[in-house]
Amino acid sequence: xxxGSLTILVIDENRIRASIIEAGLRDAGHRHVTVVHDVAGIAxxxxxxxxxxxxxxxxxxxxxxxxxxxxxxxxxxxPIAMFVDRSDQASxxxxxxxxxxxxxxxxxxxxxxxxxxxxxxxxxxxxxxxARELEEARSELENRKxxxxxxxxxxxxxxLSEEAAYTLLRKTAMNQNRKIADIAQSLxxxxxxxxxxx
Amino acid sequence: MxxxxxxxxxxxxxxxxxxxxxxxxxxxxAREGIELKLQRETSWxxxxxxxxxxxxxxxxxxxxxxxxxxxxxxxxxxxTIVPFSLGLGGxxxxxxxxxxxxxxxxxxxxxxxxxxxxxxxxxxxxxRAASGREPLRFAVVHPHxxxxxxxxxxxxxxxxxxDRDIEIVIVPPPFMADALSAGRIDGxxxxxxxxxxxxxxxxxxxxxxxxxxxxxxxxxVLGVRKAWAEEHxxxxxxLLRALYHSARWCQDPANRGELAALMARPGFLGQPxxxxxxxxxxxxxxxxxxERSVEDFFLPFDKAANFPWKSHALWFYTQMVRWxxxxxxxxxxxxxxxxxxxxLYRSALKPLGVALPGANAKVEGALKVATPVGSAxxxxxxxxxxxxxxxxxxxxxxxxxxxxxxxx
Numbered sequence: 011x012x013x014g015s016l017t018i019l020v021i022d023e024n025r026i027r028a029s030i031i032e033a034g035l036r037d038a039g040h041r042h043v044t045v046v047h048d049v050a051g052i053a054x055x056x057x058x059x060x061x062x063x064x065x066x067x068x069x070x071x072x073x074x075x076x077x078x079x080x081x082x083x084x085x086x087x088x089p090i091a092m093f094v095d096r097s098d099q100a101s102x103x104x105x106x107x108x109x110x111x112x113x114x115x116x117x118x119x120x121x122x123x124x125x126x127x128x129x130x131x132x133x134x135x136x137x138x139x140x141a142r143e144l145e146e147a148r149s150e151l152e153n154r155k156x157x158x159x160x161x162x163x164x165x166x167x168x169x170l171s172e173e174a175a176y177t178l179l180r181k182t183a184m185n186q187n188r189k190i191a192d193i194a195q196s197l198x199x200x201x202x203x204x205x206x207x208x
Numbered sequence: 209m210x211x212x213x214x215x216x217x218x219x220x221x222x223x224x225x226x227x228x229x230x231x232x233x234x235x236x237x238a239r240e241g242i243e244l245k246l247q248r249e250t251s252w253x254x255x256x257x258x259x260x261x262x263x264x265x266x267x268x269x270x271x272x273x274x275x276x277x278x279x280x281x282x283x284x285x286x287x288t289i290v291p292f293s294l295g296l297g298g299x300x301x302x303x304x305x306x307x308x309x310x311x312x313x314x315x316x317x318x319x320x321x322x323x324x325x326x327x328x329x330x331x332x333x334x335x336r337a338a339s340g341r342e343p344l345r346f347a348v349v350h351p352h353x354x355x356x357x358x359x360x361x362x363x364x365x366x367x368x369x370x371d372r373d374i375e376i377v378i379v380p381p382p383f384m385a386d387a388l389s390a391g392r393i394d395g396x397x398x399x400x401x402x403x404x405x406x407x408x409x410x411x412x413x414x415x416x417x418x419x420x421x422x423x424x425x426x427x428x429v430l431g432v433r434k435a436w437a438e439e440h441x442x443x444x445x446x447l448l449r450a451l452y453h454s455a456r457w458c459q460d461p462a463n464r465g466e467l468a469a470l471m472a473r474p475g476f477l478g479q480p481x482x483x484x485x486x487x488x489x490x491x492x493x494x495x496x497x498x499e500r501s502v503e504d505f506f507l508p509f510d511k512a513a514n515f516p517w518k519s520h521a522l523w524f525y526t527q528m529v530r531w532x533x534x535x536x537x538x539x540x541x542x543x544x545x546x547x548x549x550x551x552l553y554r555s556a557l558k559p560l561g562v563a564l565p566g567a568n569a570k571v572e573g574a575l576k577v578a579t580p581v582g583s584a585x586x587x588x589x590x591x592x593x594x595x596x597x598x599x600x601x602x603x604x605x606x607x608x609x610x611x612x613x614x615x616x
Contacts, residue, residue: 073253075378076281078351102284103261111257113283 016122018041019061021049023070025100027137034133038125063123064113064128068106077183080113101127108134153191160194163201212241218267219256221248221383221477223487224428225268225399226467227294227508229476230449231454239453240446248475250349251380259433260286265440266447268294269431272524276352276548277431279540281533282420287434290521291552292448294428295455296513298354298487299418299508300403301362303395304388307332307344308413308447313594318498322416322596326366329415347379347387347396357527359419361611365597369616371531399427400487400506401479406495408483413495419505422573424513424593426520437552445556452557458600459509464488511578511590512565513552519569519603521548526606530613533544541606561587572601574607 018040028045032154035043044059046052049072052177054063064080065072101124105111108131114123157179164175169181183190217232219225229246237244245262249255256277258264261284270357274288303311307329314335316328322456333344338427348355359369370376378388384402387393389411405491418425420468430451437444457463477484490505507513525544529536533582550568557564565581565588595601602607 068254068257069250071250073251073384074350074380076251078378081351099261106257106261106263111253158356 011185015042015060016040016062016118016126018044019056019059019064020045020196021047021052021064021066021076024045024067024137027067027134030137031133032128034129038129040126049075052076062115062118063126065126065139067134067162068109068111070152077113098124101131104131109138110134130208150178155193156198157194160197163197167201188196211243213236213440213445213446214245215245215265215447216247216263218246218247218249218258218264220252220255220268220381222268223430223471223474223477223484224295224298224506224508226471227455227514228268228430230458230467230470231450233470234454234457236450236454236457237325237447240445240450240452242443244447244450247586248249249254255431256282257284257289259431260284262433262436264433265436265443266430266432268349269427269429270353270355271429271520271602272352272354272357272528273350274429274431274531275521275524275528275547277542278434278543279528279534281352281528288431288554289434289437289547290429290516291432291437291444291556293426293514293516293520294430294451294508296427296507296511297417297419297504298399298422298427299397299545300400300414300492301359301395301397301416302384302403302406302412302414303329304391304393305369305495307394308415310335311415316415316493318412318413318496318500320420320494320502322362323366325415326362326368330362330367333368337373341439343374344394345375345377347377347393347398347406348379349398351533352528354418354425354427354524355397355399357524357531358425361527361533362416362421362596364614364616365599369615371615373616378416385409385411394466394601401477401483403434404483404486404493405479407493410495413502414492415494417492417502419490419502420596422593422595423590424504424507424511426517426524429516444552447558448553448556451511452560452562453457455509455514456564459507459513462466472517512563512588515565516548516550516553517565517569518548519601520547521545522569522603522606523572523601526601526610526613529610530615535611536607539540565590569603570604573598574600 018035020028020031025047032043032045046055105127108128110126161175161178162174164170164178165172179190179193183193212338217228219228232246243606252270255267259267262599274290276282277288307504309330310332314328314331316325346359348359363370377418381398381402384396384398385405388406389409403414407414458467468481471484472479472481487506490502491499492502494500519543528534534540554564572593573595575593579591581588581590
């Protein structure tokens with residue numbers, strides 16, 4: 011049997027991450043992949059799809075509801091267990107670290123599931139990295155803006171050149187063991203309080 | 209400043225995480241040399257997983273959950289012990305306005321009396337069945353929860369078979385009120401503030417409370433990974449002392465305002481202070497303008513609330529058996545009994561010279577009034593601890609109790 015014959019259900023409220031995982035599964039040759047963003051009516055969907063593997067993000071508060079459903083034979087035809095092999099501690103830890111969880115039909119061979127789980131873990135990690143980099147870029151931009159405003163205040167109130175204003179901010183930050191952006195923010199806040207608008 | 213111990217604790221955003229939260233935030237942990245790292249979670253499954261793989265050393269858990277973990281009833285099960293209880297009571301059963309109207313037509317009045325409310329609900333359930341309507345759907349927070357077992361206990365004692373006559377589903381606590389107002393469920397059993405939330409929204413009625421179904425009954429506990437407890441006995445003992453001081457602070461009426469403000473913070477419950485007060489005062493709005501005060505509604509400290517009674521664990525075990533979650537065998541019984549650890553509670557708290565129960569288990573439902581009991585050191589008051597149907601649970605007569613349980 012080829013790996014492509016496994017039926018996989020991805021439950022993720024984050025549409026971007028879900029599509030990244032879906033793309034990864036399709037690239038790996040899985041043709042029966044269903045993505046669900048909303049757990050409303052999930053019991054019927056699971057009964058229709060009859061998934062061999064269910065991948066779900068750990069942030070989803072509905073995990074307790076889903077696990078209970080997996081244990082009820084009415085909703086799901088076959089018993090579903092988390093991961094493949096409890097002895098595979100390393101991959102369980104990697105999954106929880108990445109923020110992903112998987113349930114699989116009992117009796118499936120480990121070698122058929124492992125690549126799917128590994129793929130989900132690496133895509134989850136890639137998504138987190140991407141989100142983090144985006145956040146860093148955003149805060150970097152914010153920092154630059156506040157430093158510019160602080161420089162402006164110093165230039166105006168103390169008649170400094172732009173370079174001298176920046177040097178003063180940097181020296182103060184070093185002396186106080188704080189970030190330049192923090193010093194700049196304090197200055198902008200203080201100036202606002204004192205009515206010394208830019 | 210570096211602390212002697214560093215402990216990571218998981219919790220769910222529920223009011224009964226207060227003892228754990230206050231231990232970290234009000235300085236009780238620091239005074240015992242503990243840096244307590246509190247981490248909020250989104251599901252009980254996450255708490256279980258993170259305890260199992262070691263992300264958390266300890267966690268706020270549903271009372272039956274460590275049993276379910278130790279008995280292998282859940283995925284990623286790991287040996288988990290209970291050396292401390294985080295409180296007694298705190299839950300309510302809430303129904304939709306439509307169900308309440310139906311119950312009222314069958315004699316229910318807004319007085320929280322479990323027997324009267326249950327009888328009325330039973331009549332409504334039979335009336336609906338006779339006219340071919342769908343069974344009512346109730347929600348609880350987890351299959352291995354006090355909520356599930358107390359809802360089922362109440363229904364069965366009132367002649368309603370929880371598996372045949374109604375449907376029980378799982379809904380996360382913060383979604384209960386929404387599910388009720390959207391008509392996806394007809395009623396639920398959950399801790400505060402999620403009952404008062406439906407009453408405040410005008411979409412539900414509180415029909416009875418845990419404290420009246422089984423007075424002074426167990427709810428959340430401190431679950432501890434057994435392997436961690438064995439490797440870090442000093443850290444665990446220090447944590448139990450910190451929790452003891454925190455629980456006493458939480459119980460003191462003088463601290464209610466401060467505690468409500470603490471729990472209202474976005475990192476904890478993130479719900480307005482006013483909606484935390486019913487849990488603290490026991491003064492509940494039932495809906496329709498009716499207010500009722502419930503004695504011992506939620507006890508974080510009084511009545512030996514923090515003692516991990518083996519009889520509590522064993523009662524949960526009998527309900528797991530009753531509802532088909534596991535077979536009654538001597539091995540399973542022994543695992544359940546060993547899960548709650550009064551010995552660890554006693555050895556940690558002994559240096560404090562405070563009241564400690566002398567027994568590990570008690571006959572549940574035997575105390576009709578508050579009763580002073582013999583204990584090491586200072587005096588201790590227990591009970592009343594009655595079940596609403598007058599039943600007694602004697603942990604020394606488990607076989608007879610299990611044999612006597614009926615589904616309706």
